Amino acid sequence: DTAVSQTPKYLVTQMGNDKSIKCEQNLGHDTMYWYKQDSKKFLKIMFSYNNKELIINETVPNRFSPKSPDKAHLNLHINSLELGDSAVYFCASSQKISGGETQYFGPGTRLLVL
Amino acid sequence: GDSVTQMEGPVTLSEEAFLTINCTYTATGYPSLFWYVQYPGEGLQLLLKATKADDKGSNKGFEATYRKETTSFHLEKGSVQVSDSAVYFCALVFQGAQKLVFGQGTRLTINP
Numbered sequence: 001d002t003a004v005s006q007t008p009k010y011l012v013t014q015m016g017n018d019k020s021i022k023c024e025q026n027l028g029h030d031t032m033y034w035y036k037q038d039s040k041k042f043l044k045i046m047f048s049y050n051n052k053e054l055i056i057n058e059t060v061p062n063r064f065s066p067k068s069p070d071k072a073h074l075n076l077h078i079n080s081l082e083l084g085d086s087a088v089y090f091c092a093s094s095q096k097i098s099g100g101e102t103q104y105f106g107p108g109t110r111l112l113v114l
Numbered sequence: 115g116d117s118v119t120q121m122e123g124p125v126t127l128s129e130e131a132f133l134t135i136n137c138t139y140t141a142t143g144y145p146s147l148f149w150y151v152q153y154p155g156e157g158l159q160l161l162l163k164a165t166k167a168d169d170k171g172s173n174k175g176f177e178a179t180y181r182k183e184t185t186s187f188h189l190e191k192g193s194v195q196v197s198d199s200a201v202y203f204c205a206l207v208f209q210g211a212q213k214l215v216f217g218q219g220t221r222l223t224i225n226p
Contacts, residue, residue, distance in 0.1 A: 004157075031212065033212075033213070035214075040218070041152075041201055041218070041219040041221075042216070042218055042219070043158075043203065043214075043216040043219070044216070045213040045214065048212050048213060050212075055212060056212060056213050058213070090157055090158065092158075094212075097212050100146040100163075100165040100207075102148075102160050102163065103160075103214060104160075105150075105157040105158040105159070106157050107156060107157045108156075108157050
């Protein structure tokens with residue numbers, strides 16, 4: 001009964017390829033997020049969606065394109081992968097769009113670009 | 115801009131030692147404050163939170179008090195266990211901002 005799930009867990013690919021990461025939450029939450037964690041463990045938000053609508057886009061290269069087909073899903077597509085995209089990508093969700101709400105994180109997708 | 119500064123790691127302690135991980139923030143206004151924990155190979159889990167000044171968050175023996183006057187939210191535990199070994203993240207978020215702003219994380223290792 002995983003609350004926030006991501007697939008795949010690991011992704012190894014060549015530079016220049018296009019790849020997607022999927023995220024699903026079964027918590028009935030309205031808001032979903034993508035975060036990137038670099039090799040030094042630093043975490044930074046990339047995107048957030050509320051009710052399928054993009055709310056935050058944090059100066060992420062346009063090679064990254066999120067898509068939310070419904071409230072329970074938020075996918076991340078990455079075009080023309082670069083070495084610097086290697087990181088752990090975390091999906092998260094919260095009940096609503098409000099500062100005090102707890103965000104629930106998925107297990108992460110470890111992306112390695114060769 | 116808003117930021118969170120955590121104690122530099124790594125921190126290594128013996129079992130049953132007292133733990134403090136310092137966290138201070140810079141923000142205009144009064145954010146909500148969080149501690150998240152990341153166990154090896156896993157995602158982040160909320161450890162505790164406080165949404166207004168003087169609130170104390172607590173969970174699993176960990177505590178942190180929201181101190182407006184010192185803009186701090188230090189994490190404490192009276193007696194740590196080996197199972198507490200993890201990376202701890204302090205974070206803040208503003209009403210209407212949604213995005214969590216994280217500190218750099220503090221790696222904690224507890225030796226038996």
